[in-house]
Amino acid sequence: MTALPRLLIISFSPIRSDPRVLKQVALFRGKYHLITCGYGAAPEGADEHFALSADAVGWPSDRIGLLGRLYRRAYEKMSAVQQARQLLAGLSVDVVLANDLNTLPVAVDLKPKYGVHSDLHEFAPKEKDDDLKWRLFVAPFMRWLCRTYLPQARSLTTVAPGIAAQYTSDFGVAAQVVTNAAPFAAGTPKPVGETIRLIHSAAGQRYRKLENLIEAMRSAPPGVELDMIVMPNEPAYVAELKQAAADVPAVRFREPVPYAELVKTLSGYDVSLVFLPPTNFNMENALPNKFFEAVQARLGVVVGPSPSMVEIVKEYGFGTVTPDFSPSALATTIQSLDREQIMEWKRAADRAAGPLAAESQVKIWEAAIRDLLPAAESAAS
Numbered sequence: 001m002t003a004l005p006r007l008l009i010i011s012f013s014p015i016r017s018d019p020r021v022l023k024q025v026a027l028f029r030g031k032y033h034l035i036t037c038g039y040g041a042a043p044e045g046a047d048e049h050f051a052l053s054a055d056a057v058g059w060p061s062d063r064i065g066l067l068g069r070l071y072r073r074a075y076e077k078m079s080a081v082q083q084a085r086q087l088l089a090g091l092s093v094d095v096v097l098a099n100d101l102n103t104l105p106v107a108v109d110l111k112p113k114y115g116v117h118s119d120l121h122e123f124a125p126k127e128k129d130d131d132l133k134w135r136l137f138v139a140p141f142m143r144w145l146c147r148t149y150l151p152q153a154r155s156l157t158t159v160a161p162g163i164a165a166q167y168t169s170d171f172g173v174a175a176q177v178v179t180n181a182a183p184f185a186a187g188t189p190k191p192v193g194e195t196i197r198l199i200h201s202a203a204g205q206r207y208r209k210l211e212n213l214i215e216a217m218r219s220a221p222p223g224v225e226l227d228m229i230v231m232p233n234e235p236a237y238v239a240e241l242k243q244a245a246a247d248v249p250a251v252r253f254r255e256p257v258p259y260a261e262l263v264k265t266l267s268g269y270d271v272s273l274v275f276l277p278p279t280n281f282n283m284e285n286a287l288p289n290k291f292f293e294a295v296q297a298r299l300g301v302v303v304g305p306s307p308s309m310v311e312i313v314k315e316y317g318f319g320t321v322t323p324d325f326s327p328s329a330l331a332t333t334i335q336s337l338d339r340e341q342i343m344e345w346k347r348a349a350d351r352a353a354g355p356l357a358a359e360s361q362v363k364i365w366e367a368a369i370r371d372l373l374p375a376a377e378s379a380a381s
Helices: 021-027 063-065 072-074 079-088 101-109 132-152 161-171 209-215 236-242 259-266 289-296 307-316 327-335 339-352 363-372 375-380
Strands: 006-014 032-039 048-052 097-098 117-122 157-158 196-203 223-232 251-254 272-273 300-303 317-320
Touching: 006 021, 006 079, 021 032, 021 097, 021 236, 021 363, 048 079, 063 072, 063 132, 063 375, 072 079, 072 132, 097 101, 097 363, 101 117, 101 132, 117 132, 117 363, 132 161, 132 251, 157 161, 157 363, 161 307, 161 363, 196 259, 196 289, 209 223, 209 251, 209 272, 209 327, 223 236, 272 289, 289 300, 289 339, 300 307, 300 327, 307 317, 307 339, 327 375
Parallel strands: 006 032, 006 097, 032 048, 097 117, 117 157, 196 223, 196 272, 223 251, 272 300, 300 317
Antiparallel strands: none
């Protein structure tokens, strides 16, 4: 029997709870000898797993290295990089799928037999360009990583058209788009009840300006309620949000649910608020998980004028777009919600669930990895 090609998926994230990387694992398990490296326990389907410790840091914190533009030093001082190099030393693999820019040098230095595919989840040089210190000291480091290592990847993917275009414009590399689409979930649109139920699920990070949703709900008409599922990324900020909502009875916070249960949980709602102010480049060009999860849950969506989301909403007709990103614009849209219109959106989401599911998107990864392998080994996989 011909041995399966050896594929390493590396991500400086807890893979078992990282939706994008989990889709990669699900796609390649059984087709390759699948090796994973990331935080925490092995994801289901991995043949081998190298676990990074929870305290390993995957982002630069070497001030001298950053200030002195000693970028290789700054990279090598990242504790996640040090651990990954130790764990993977001597590992022989055919291909590496490197997630995010921060894993790419490790992947390249492993010298896989047939090369590296880099999946760039966001546009790294502008990831936190709303922060002046980050722009001054971290962004140049990210640009160095891009200039040095992107040309060494055999192929690239990223999450949205605007981000792919920026990589080409700034670094002369071509990237295909694999959206953060959710796996297809069988289901049917549920009727809108007496109360119109809105939902927003998000990471609890200040730059997302989740307070705008609470402010917009202050003028919500009777019979419209918003539940918020907010991850405790920045606990102090999440506490502020809950305090701000204390005098807004139409807003409630509910506990996060496991990713595997999220679409089922969302299906009990009517409309998802996917309202992301363009506080940085990646937010401006976002096509987030929650947008596609709403489709699989057969919900309508309310989005701000984010170009990538607007294009899809207009094509498939499962929601509406606010005039701008102000709380008042969102409030006006919420006040105009109509049960019959929402049911039309839900039916449109049902029609879009197949075309917008992850199963069509992950074929791009499948082809990218297959194309790195010689014909004989590709056929074996």
